[in-house]
Amino acid sequence: MYNFWGLENNTSKIKYKVVCKMVISLIRTILLYIVIILAIKIMGKRQISDLQTSELVVTLMVSNIATIPMQNTAQPLLSGVIPILVLICCEVLVSIGMLKNSKFRKMICGKPVVIIDDGEVQQDELKNLRLTVEDLCQQLRQVDVFSIEDVAFAIMETNGKLSVLKKSEKQPPDASTLGVVVPEAVIDTVVISDGEFSDFSLSLCGLGQEWVMDILKKEKIKPEDVFIMTANKNKEYNVIKKEMN
Numbered sequence: 001m002y003n004f005w006g007l008e009n010n011t012s013k014i015k016y017k018v019v020c021k022m023v024i025s026l027i028r029t030i031l032l033y034i035v036i037i038l039a040i041k042i043m044g045k046r047q048i049s050d051l052q053t054s055e056l057v058v059t060l061m062v063s064n065i066a067t068i069p070m071q072n073t074a075q076p077l078l079s080g081v082i083p084i085l086v087l088i089c090c091e092v093l094v095s096i097g098m099l100k101n102s103k104f105r106k107m108i109c110g111k112p113v114v115i116i117d118d119g120e121v122q123q124d125e126l127k128n129l130r131l132t133v134e135d136l137c138q139q140l141r142q143v144d145v146f147s148i149e150d151v152a153f154a155i156m157e158t159n160g161k162l163s164v165l166k167k168s169e170k171q172p173p174d175a176s177t178l179g180v181v182v183p184e185a186v187i188d189t190v191v192i193s194d195g196e197f198s199d200f201s202l203s204l205c206g207l208g209q210e211w212v213m214d215i216l217k218k219e220k221i222k223p224e225d226v227f228i229m230t231a232n233k234n235k236e237y238n239v240i241k242k243e244m245n
Contacts, residue, residue: 032066039088058091109158116154192229205233
């Protein structure tokens with residue numbers, strides 16, 4: 001009987017330790033998640049494909065460092081947070097250095113490379129970039145160019161993206177070329193989303209909530225019944241009501 005109760009107590013202790021470890025891991029993960037979001041926000045709003053070399057390196061290192069204290073609860077949480085903060089500080093200093101000194105920027109990020117110059121493919125530059133003709137054609141197709149002969153200039157940017165300028169005869173005509181007067185372009189913004197006003201969108205199109213309320217009153221709709229309402233600075237609007245269950 002003694003052994004039975006002793007075994008039951010040990011089992012309860014093991015379960016308690018496992019639960020505590022899981023809770024600690026959960027809290028650590030949430031805290032590190034918040035730290036990483038703040039770190040990436042400090043680095044700036046960019047997609048992975050738009051990151052410069054130094055930014056990509058820091059992003060990869062931060063993700064690897066963060067996993068260590070998540071998995072090993074015996075390791076202090078600060079052992080993961082401090083290296084992340086150090087890396088972000090280094091990246092901020094490097095970014096400031098690149099802003100102040102163009103030579104330093106070229107050393108870190110490199111410089112753009114012209115791979116098609118006045119319609120001629122620069123084969124030496126392709127070899128230096130270790131870029132095959134198939135790779136070049138693939139990147140051209142991604143910007144809606146399906147023939148190398150249509151390209152006047154193509155520049156490989158420091159983030160690995162290809163900037164392309166088509167030959168004049170291959171570019172579609174615009175309004176100025178045709179001598180056509182077109183209405184001024186305006187942006188439609190979502191001023192109400194799921195019954196909630198967007199002050200940013202209202203300021204963007206120079207409108208106020210009073211104007212929106214007058215429109216809704218005229219349409220005999222309450223704000224809470226609006227799914228989406230868009231408007232622009234010309235006071236053109238569109239209202240989509242919520243579907244009633």
